[in-house]
Amino acid sequence: MKPFKLHRGTVVPLDRANVDTDQIIPKQFLKSVKRTGFGENLFDAWRFNDEGEIGKNPNEREINREFVFNDPRYQDVSILLGRQNFGCGSSREHAVWALLEFGIRCVIAPSFADIFYNNCFKNGLLPIVIKEEIIENLFGIAKDQLALEVEVNLETQSLSIEAMDDIFFEIEPGRKEPLLLGLDDIGMTFMHSDQIREFEVRHRQAMPWIFDHD
Amino acid sequence: MNKTLYDKVWDAHVVGQRSDGTILYIDQHLLHEVTSPQAFEGLRAAGRSPWRLGANLATPDHNVPTQNRAAGIQGIDDPIAREQVMTLDRNCNDFGIRQFDITDRRQGIVHVIGPEQGATLPGTTVVCGDSHTSTHGAFAALALGIGTSEVEHVLATQCLVQVKSQNMRVEVKGGLQQGVYAKDVVLAIIRMLGTGGATGHAIEYTGSAVQSLSMEGRMTVCNMSIEAGARAGLVAFDDVTLGYLKGRPFAPSGDLLEKAEQYWRGLISDPDAEFDRSIELDADKLNPQVSWGTNPELVVDIDDVVPAPDIFDDPAKEETATRALKYMGLEPGTPITELRLDRVFIGSCTNSRIEDLRVAADVVRGRKVSSDLKSAIVVPGSGLVKAEAEQEGLDQIFSDAGFDWRDPGCSMCLAMNADRLYPEERAASTSNRNFEGRQGHLGRTHLVSPATAAASAIAGHLADPREFM
Ligand code: SF4
Numbered sequence: 001m002k003p004f005k006l007h008r009g010t011v012v013p014l015d016r017a018n019v020d021t022d023q024i025i026p027k028q029f030l031k032s033v034k035r036t037g038f039g040e041n042l043f044d045a046w047r048f049n050d051e052g053e054i055g056k057n058p059n060e061r062e063i064n065r066e067f068v069f070n071d072p073r074y075q076d077v078s079i080l081l082g083r084q085n086f087g088c089g090s091s092r093e094h095a096v097w098a099l100l101e102f103g104i105r106c107v108i109a110p111s112f113a114d115i116f117y118n119n120c121f122k123n124g125l126l127p128i129v130i131k132e133e134i135i136e137n138l139f140g141i142a143k144d145q146l147a148l149e150v151e152v153n154l155e156t157q158s159l160s161i162e163a164m165d166d167i168f169f170e171i172e173p174g175r176k177e178p179l180l181l182g183l184d185d186i187g188m189t190f191m192h193s194d195q196i197r198e199f200e201v202r203h204r205q206a207m208p209w210i211f212d213h214d
Numbered sequence: 215m216n217k218t219l220y221d222k223v224w225d226a227h228v229v230g231q232r233s234d235g236t237i238l239y240i241d242q243h244l245l246h247e248v249t250s251p252q253a254f255e256g257l258r259a260a261g262r263s264p265w266r267l268g269a270n271l272a273t274p275d276h277n278v279p280t281q282n283r284a285a286g287i288q289g290i291d292d293p294i295a296r297e298q299v300m301t302l303d304r305n306c307n308d309f310g311i312r313q314f315d316i317t318d319r320r321q322g323i324v325h326v327i328g329p330e331q332g333a334t335l336p337g338t339t340v341v342c343g344d345s346h347t348s349t350h351g352a353f354a355a356l357a358l359g360i361g362t363s364e365v366e367h368v369l370a371t372q373c374l375v376q377v378k379s380q381n382m383r384v385e386v387k388g389g390l391q392q393g394v395y396a397k398d399v400v401l402a403i404i405r406m407l408g409t410g411g412a413t414g415h416a417i418e419y420t421g422s423a424v425q426s427l428s429m430e431g432r433m434t435v436c437n438m439s440i441e442a443g444a445r446a447g448l449v450a451f452d453d454v455t456l457g458y459l460k461g462r463p464f465a466p467s468g469d470l471l472e473k474a475e476q477y478w479r480g481l482i483s484d485p486d487a488e489f490d491r492s493i494e495l496d497a498d499k500l501n502p503q504v505s506w507g508t509n510p511e512l513v514v515d516i517d518d519v520v521p522a523p524d525i526f527d528d529p530a531k532e533e534t535a536t537r538a539l540k541y542m543g544l545e546p547g548t549p550i551t552e553l554r555l556d557r558v559f560i561g562s563c564t565n566s567r568i569e570d571l572r573v574a575a576d577v578v579r580g581r582k583v584s585s586d587l588k589s590a591i592v593v594p595g596s597g598l599v600k601a602e603a604e605q606e607g608l609d610q611i612f613s614d615a616g617f618d619w620r621d622p623g624c625s626m627c628l629a630m631n632a633d634r635l636y637p638e639e640r641a642a643s644t645s646n647r648n649f650e651g652r653q654g655h656l657g658r659t660h661l662v663s664p665a666t667a668a669a670s671a672i673a674g675h676l677a678d679p680r681e682f683m
Binding site: 018022030031032093114115122172177188189190192196200206207212 | 249252295298337359464531628647649651
């Protein structure tokens with residue numbers, strides 16, 4: 001996994017609550033058996049006016065000029081500013097892969113749906129939870145300015161914006177560490193292999209019916 | 215003793231701690247073709263193999279067609295979907311994982327076949343790369359939807375790293391009136407909680423109205439827990455649970471069952487258990503529910519009207535409602551029962567079990583689907599549900615009325631196969647999500663119970679099932 005330490009980038013303000021994973025990457029793109037190729041269909045039904053399909057050339061499609069991602073001010077963005085309950089709905093990790101492949105490294109929102117939040121950490125995408133008032137303020141600036149540049153520092157858990165006080169955010173220490181180091185999730189659990197084996201022996205004795213069909 | 219049911223199942227599976235959460239042992243892992251390929255690819259790349267093969271059960275469901283199934287995989291027209299189903303076949307063969315493949319009569323929606331086979335057992339941990347895994351919580355199990363990286367993690371380590379959720383109790387008091395079902399209960403709950411209202415919580419559903427539900431009904435309720443943002447939904451073990459499990463292929467029998475039952479009887483929250491949050495709902499007063507918007511909290515009673523956005527105090531919700539009205543092509547003030555439909559879908563892991571089909575067939579019996587509809591389809595949740603329904607003659611009732619009787623799969627719930635809505639078409643659907651485009655590009659979904667869907671198919675517009683009883 002790609003580590004996340006310090007990232008400087010431009011913010012795209014996506015001013016909608018309850019952005020669900022069906023919107024982040026629509027279902028027709030889930031047919032792929034690969035982990036890549038989802039970036040160009042990020043927010044497909046919102047970015048384009050025609051219906052997207054696997055293999056359709058994005059350059060030949062009709063662009064939805066109304067959608068914030070197509071606003072000339074928000075090109076080359078890598079930080080997404082969102083509203084409450086971001087990433088709700090389906091568990092599809094493809095949503096995180098699509099965001100990353102599109103170039104988004106960090107999502108800032110007042111709250112996230114649980115599965116999406118989890119999936120972010122497995123892939124090196126940093127979800128940052130910030131209080132509603134500050135989010136409101138950031139939307140104001142991001143919509144006004146030509147392009148809002150933010151420096152995200154995971155080590156110090158802060159966002160730096162020019163001519164503003166630093167904004168600090170909370171993150172569970174146990175989630176921060178693996179992300180900073182880019183640790184392999186499975187490898188981390190394998191360090192507990194003996195414990196798993198011992199548990200399994202006890203569990204099998206206590207509830208043999210679970211293992212009856214092995 | 216002051217543990218909730220969730221605490222008990224959690225505690226019984228704690229292997230150890232990692233810096234970012236608790237390592238939980240996973241008893242049962244269900245797999246399907248959409249969220250597993252990249253996990254298997256990851257295993258191969260790392261030279262790893264599954265920790266405990268017997269814990270896994272796979273079936274293709276999301277992408278399978280609901281017609282022309284005799285042709286097996288070759289019957290899948292879409293080459294990309296075919297590739298995905300073939301990939302599941304190959305992965306299951308290579309790694310030795312038990313699969314009900316596309317030609318197996320036990321194939322079906324993963325959340326239907328787990329319980330049907332008795333693979334979902336009380337007090338166990340169940341995971342699947344699918345958010346509606348919460349369904350299995352109806353068996354007093356801790357059932358969690360996971361992402362693809364976690365699918366790989368569970369395959370490799372038989373464990374999942376989790377942060378413990380808070381406990382929430384949703385008590386449904388009283389009893390359901392005629393024409394009102396488990397689906398209406400859960401829609402009403404989401405309407406109360408909001409789509410993010412239960413984030414970070416595991417919900418235990420209690421109360422007389424939940425206890426009197428069948429296992430099918432309890433599964434419907436638990437299924438949609440995720441639509442309120444909950445991490446899991448659970449119902450305590452009782453005789454109904456036991457009665458359902460007896461005799462199922464993967465469930466214990468004989469002495470083992472007796473031993474299991476002793477343990478299962480303890481799968482209830484202790485009387486003095488504390489919940490971080492509790493809410494109540496009165497079942498007696500509940501009417502059939504219908505969603506009108508583009509998320510599952512935008513719900514009204516069937517005899518109500520399309521609401522105006524300014525009923526919401528929160529500006530974000532008002533904005534969501536405004537957008538939803540536009541997307542759904544609705545005018546505030548229009549009676550719900552005046553909304554004309556293009557299609558009706560009865561199916562999905564929420565409502566495709568035998569009981570759902572019986573209820574719908576009762577409404578349909580001797581009547582005809584409105585000629586205004588372009589299609590009305592019934593998609594059983596599994597091959598075994600289909601066979602049972604046919605044995606009872608339900609397929610005939612549906613066909614006589616003008617419904618299409620299909621083969622099992624997710625179908626129009628997410629429209630990855632050919633069953634879908636076309637732009638601006640309006641549907642009554644027994645599925646669980648009404649997100650923009652969920653059932654087809656620019657399609658408009660109204661979530662309802664099987665009875666309401668059946669009544670609406672007859673009427674040609676959203677209709678109150680009580681008028682058809
Ligand atoms: S029926 Fe729908 S919700 Fe259920 S597993 Fe299939 S796609 Fe998901």
